[in-house]
Amino acid sequence: MNIHVDPTVCIGAGHCALRAPAVFDQSQHDGTVIVLDTQPDTEHQADVQAAVELCPSGAIWVSFAP
C-alpha cells in the first residue's frame, strides 16, 4: 500500500492524523498533512482507508502497485 497526499488541497481538518496517527501527522505551521510512513504495513490499511473516506478535501489516496 502506497500513500499519496496533495497538501495543496488539504484544509488541515486533521481527521487523517486522528484516525491513522502512525501514518499521518499535521504540520505545526499550517496544519496540513504530513505522511509519516508512505508504505505502511497492512495492519494500518483499515485506518488509512477510513482516513481517506473521512478527509473532506480528497487530499489522500492510496495505490497498491509495488
Ligand code: SF4
Ligand atoms: S483529513 Fe484531509 S484535509 Fe484533513 S489534514 Fe488530513 S489530508 Fe488534510
